[in-house]
Amino acid sequence: AQSVTQPDIHITVSEGASLELRCNYSYGATPYLFWYVQSPGQGLQLLLKYFSGDTLVQGIKGFEAEFKRSQSSFNLRKPSVHWSDAAEYFCAVGISNSGYALNFGKGTSLLVTP
Amino acid sequence: NAGVTQTPKFRVLKTGQSMTLLCAQDMNHEYMYWYRQDPGMGLRLIHYSVGEGTTAKGEVPDGYNVSRLKKQNFLLGLESAAPSQTSVYFCASARPTSGATSTDTQYFGPGTRLTVL
Numbered sequence: 001a002q003s004v005t006q007p008d009i010h011i012t013v014s015e016g017a018s019l020e021l022r023c024n025y026s027y028g029a030t031p032y033l034f035w036y037v038q039s040p041g042q043g044l045q046l047l048l049k050y051f052s053g054d055t056l057v058q059g060i061k062g063f064e065a066e067f068k069r070s071q072s073s074f075n076l077r078k079p080s081v082h083w084s085d086a087a088e089y090f091c092a093v094g095i096s097n098s099g100y101a102l103n104f105g106k107g108t109s110l111l112v113t114p
Numbered sequence: 115n116a117g118v119t120q121t122p123k124f125r126v127l128k129t130g131q132s133m134t135l136l137c138a139q140d141m142n143h144e145y146m147y148w149y150r151q152d153p154g155m156g157l158r159l160i161h162y163s164v165g166e167g168t169t170a171k172g173e174v175p176d177g178y179n180v181s182r183l184k185k186q187n188f189l190l191g192l193e194s195a196a197p198s199q200t201s202v203y204f205c206a207s208a209r210p211t212s213g214a215t216s217t218d219t220q221y222f223g224p225g226t227r228l229t230v231l
Contacts, residue, residue: 044222090156098172099164101147102220104156
């Protein structure tokens with residue numbers, strides 16, 4: 001079954017520092033992978049997605065993610081974090097036998113310190 | 115273009131009461147989904163629909179029913195609410211990609227915060 005693991009529950013970074021959020025997936029074929037962000041009390045906003053092609057994907061708000069098949073990973077990165085990036089980040093994989101619903105990781109909570 | 119809207123935004127129920135959550139989308143999407151979000155659990159799929167008049171169970175369907183009588187609406191019902199159904203409920207919609215090998219971006223509603231006492 002397709003599944004996603006986000007190893008880090010909480011991450012704290014200083015404003016201006018670089019960020020990498022980890023995501024590992026379990027899926028036999030090429031997965032459809034997504035990163036969503038959720039600000040407190042808000043819905044989910046898509047940051048970026050990977051379906052095929054170039055393994056380095058650019059998203060909104062300066063985020064990028066790299067698909068690495070050999071490592072079964074789809075890590076999210078940002079070179080310089082802003083205080084407004086503090087939020088919950090979810091990695092997700094499309095589930096082919098459930099109408100391509102999303103199977104979400106449990107999320108990583110990002111705290112940005114001054 | 116409102117995207118995905120959910121009604122109500124907040125609700126408090128007593129154990130055993132019933133209610134219906136309404137999700138509406140104006141993007142003409144074929145696929146619609148109901149998820150619940152609980153602390154430390156991420157989002158889990160309750161039910162989904164791949165078209166008008168069709169619904170299917172997701173990962174955590176017990177205690178819920180759904181209906182998709184109109185393409186733009188997806189209703190989630192709780193017949194007899196239980197405290198374990200206290201959660202934030204999100205609706206999402208998407209369209210299939212060419213060849214229906216996946217869906218494009220899923221668009222999420224703002225959520226309904228439900229408390230069952």
